[in-house]
Amino acid sequence: MASLHTFCRRELFQACWEILLDEDFVSAYRHGIILKCADGITRRVFPRIFTYSADYPEKVLIATIKDMGLCPCPRCLTPKKLFSDLGLLQDMKSRLNNLRTYTMTKVIEARDFIYRCGNTVDGVKVDHSLGGGSWVPTLNQFATKLGPLGLNPFRMLVIDFMHECELGTWKSLFMHLIRLLYALPRGSKLVASLDSRFRQVPTFGNGVIRTFANNTSEMKRLAARGFEDILQVFSAYLFSAFDPLTVVITSLSIRAMARTG
Ligand SMILES: [Zn+2]
Structure with missing residues (x-):
């Protein structure tokens, strides 16, 4: 029951972003909007998300990953058991080599198990289709809508x-x-x-x-x-x-x- 509640909270958060990143916004992101600037010159302006500042619990919701899972970092796939290497040169290298990338097909497959086959949100089948990386079966709206236009939803989560x-x-x-x-x-x-x-x-x-x-x-x-x-x-x-x-x-x-x- 607790895991279902957590799942619903994630769905709600991403659903809010689905509304915010509506057709108008995505169109402005792609084509820009023409604005008359203060100096009287008309310019085409492109909205961009460079950083999203948040604390850890919110970052987890944005990155669609588990809260303090086996791979708890919203930016990379470093497993928790290697956190003791923090500050070492090899740690920095492995973090840069293991940056998170979003695989939508895995998430869609996991969601099919929930919504079509009636599996539990934290069941074996759902977990198996998500693979490692502590991902959750909620569609990441940043990756879905702005990913194809070049936004990396994990890079924007800067250290706060x-x-x-x-x-x-x-x-x-x-x-x-x-x-x-x-x-x-x-x-x-x-x-x-x-x-x-x-x-x-x-x-x-x-x-x-x-x-x-x-x-x-x-x-x-x-x-x-x-x-x-x-x-x-x-x-x-x-x-x-x-x-x-x-x-x-x-x-x-x-x-x-x-x-x-
Ligand atoms: Zn990291």
Whole structure:
């Protein structure tokens, strides 16, 4: 039942894009639209999708792949078991050599098993016709409609630093570090010292880093850019070398990263 629900959500998402990428849009994509520009000159303008910024759960829906499946990446077919090679030269090579390409016939075959033969959405026959690659039996509208016109729906899913690092990994790591600081002897003093240091950081650039008015450790009213500020200050110059708090934070960071990584 849960898998049917997931399937319906994927179908709904792609159905919305089917409506958005209607005949008018596809025609404009192919032939362009004639617009009178601000300088008074009439030009033929071609709408193009260069990037689609989203967090992982949405990327999975756009790429029509399984959420954290055996091949969880929306851009390439690197299996999860090789993720520990991240950062190695061979990993970069294998990722570039195994980019995702869409095979519509496989998806249509899998859908026939569901809609014509009454197979379950995650049944053996459906899985078998999809093959490896953690694909799902939902038609990818980007590939279907704009693929023939040159759009690569997987390339447009760029790495989103804000969602994937600052709001994701960094936020939970920072939270974890604060908890560990509290757990140490005289923990609340260490946290207070961390907060006072953040408060001493002056603004930098034209709104690049704003003042830390609240206690940073409390993480109150923080949007993505707040976490971005903390990360930049944290890594740049807040903790000078050979200072006791730095040693504590650094060793805790390394240990926490080793555990999560
Ligand atoms: Zn990848």
